[in-house]
Amino acid sequence: MNTPPPPQASLGFPRLAALTAVAFLLVAGCSGSGDAQLDSGTDAAGKAGSGDLKVALITHGGKGDAFWDLVQKGARAAAAKDGIELTYASDSDPVKQAELVRDAVGDGVDGIAVTLAKPQAMKGPVAAARAAGIPVVGLNSGIDAWKSQGLLEYFGQDESVAGAAVGDKLNDLKAKHALCVVHERGNVALEARCAGLTKAFHGEAENLYVEGTDTEAVDAALTAQLRQDPSIDEVVTLNAQFALDAVKSVKEAGSEARIATFDLNKDLVKAVQSGDVQFAVDQQPYLQGYLAVDALWLYKTNGNLSGGGVAPVLTGPAFVTKTNVAAVAKFAAAGTR
Template sequence: MITPPPPASRRSLRVTALASAVALLLAAGCTASGDGTDSGTDPTVQAGAARLKVTMITHATDGDTFWDLVKKGAEAAAAKDDIDLTYANDPDTAGQAALVQDAVRDKADGIALTLAKPQAMQGAVAAATAAGIPVVGLNSGIDAWQSAGLLEYFGQDESVAGQAVGDKLDDLKAKHALCVIHEQGNVALEARCAGVKKTFGGQTEMLYVDGTNTDTVAAAITARLQQDRTIDEVVTNGARFALTAVKSVKETRSKARVATFDLNEDLVRAVQSGDVQFAVDQQPYLQGYLAVDALWLYKTNGNISGGGVEPVLTGPAFVTKTNVAAVARFAAGGTR
């Protein structure tokens, strides 16, 4: 015969049983909702859910350290968001458009691209949007992204950046600027030099060169500095072209100073040494990061940065000898 517990013990057992039942119900509520999803976990990160496939397509030339920074930023965002990222580039617009068509056929979940020559990319972008693939822009095409049907844009307003450089040249008492454009027809580069000319009180001269051949770039800058000794400022549109211009200035014993749009680790050192007066940083790592992260946010939560009506600006920011130390440590890490 089993002796029943006293009344007090029975009450204690009932309380314990009730507490256990409540705990089980609470646990069930945390792990499942009425629609069968895990309500205690971010619904965008479901076990067994397919990874988003994002393709980034740029007009970069191989070996350009600027685009290495864009790619690093994109890869960092992809790692954070668990995205399957494909990066592809082609400086030829037809090749870039073909890469977009490839991404459409591969059923990418999102495409991030540059619009260096917007008209030539219209058909490819239209094919992507017709397939229901969200497309965002970065780096080039700030005046064309909305009309092209892109959701968002991340980059620098190149006209504003150019005008800021023109004002700075006035502050530096420059009189004759040579603005070097290394890709004719690239809307971003054209807008920069046009912006310089708009605000600079001195003479602004455009020099078109073939940016795919460093030797011809050097020869063209050297020849122009030899022909006109009144040129007192060379403005380039990329860090590697600025370093080429520094060599041309030294070779010709010109009194011209060198300034540039964009920077990399070598350019940071050139600013530190005084070989380059200043650089305009549009933060390419940030452009790549934001473009990929924006597609993840759109696909998982319907977010649109800038509301789809305003670009998200990543520059311009001036890097001079007075503030270059703050940038140098990040440049050494390969992210500026």
């Protein structure tokens, strides 16, 4: 829910020190919120733990996105606990993300945790991992694809259910016209959120597709849409940072629209506290990263399968509103929500 990082040609473990140092420095240095820093259990090269198991976490996340900082922080915490050597790589281009998975397979990792934002692109590399005897678990994106592709387990939010819950919430708030801002066209999780909202919402709902890698373009597109249609009384974004940007767009447009969002970070918590954002839907990215890595350790050491290998393990949706935000704030400040 993203600017792609520089292409990464390989995850080869002999080359990990240079590769992961660059990757993690980019993440730590570019995040707008600074929610997550390197854990005490992670060395300067981005490796967590020093045990015999090597796990690769490969996502479609973009650099500087605080959401993926939280996923990584949870993953590193699990790796440190379990003594796993963890590497992280990402690319929002599905072809390049697929290459990263194939590289991990070629490097002989002991387990792979992967997002399936563009499931079709992942079919080949996931099949290659299975053929090599490497267990693969899914997280964050691909709840409708993980079983058919042969992944062992899945950790995340049912985005259709979450979208419907937001639609119901907007009904309770008497909203009439909702604009769902999609910042990455074709991402199955984002599309499912807006589709679920549209299905449950009693008012008018429409999608606005924007290029999430260009913040100025997003602001211009949203401002123009709000000026063009003053009947829009609710803007729903699919990422915390875009919600914060939408606050500015609403003011620039002179609109009376309220703002709601999926996902959470510490700056968004402040926006909920101040009333700039009505509510957020938290899918708990820290928990997704933690559970995915820990699940691979449990499977490799004890044969355990969360959800029995037949049902996803849901990490959301959890609504954060002005009435309960105080209870969440301390965890957001610590970089775990």
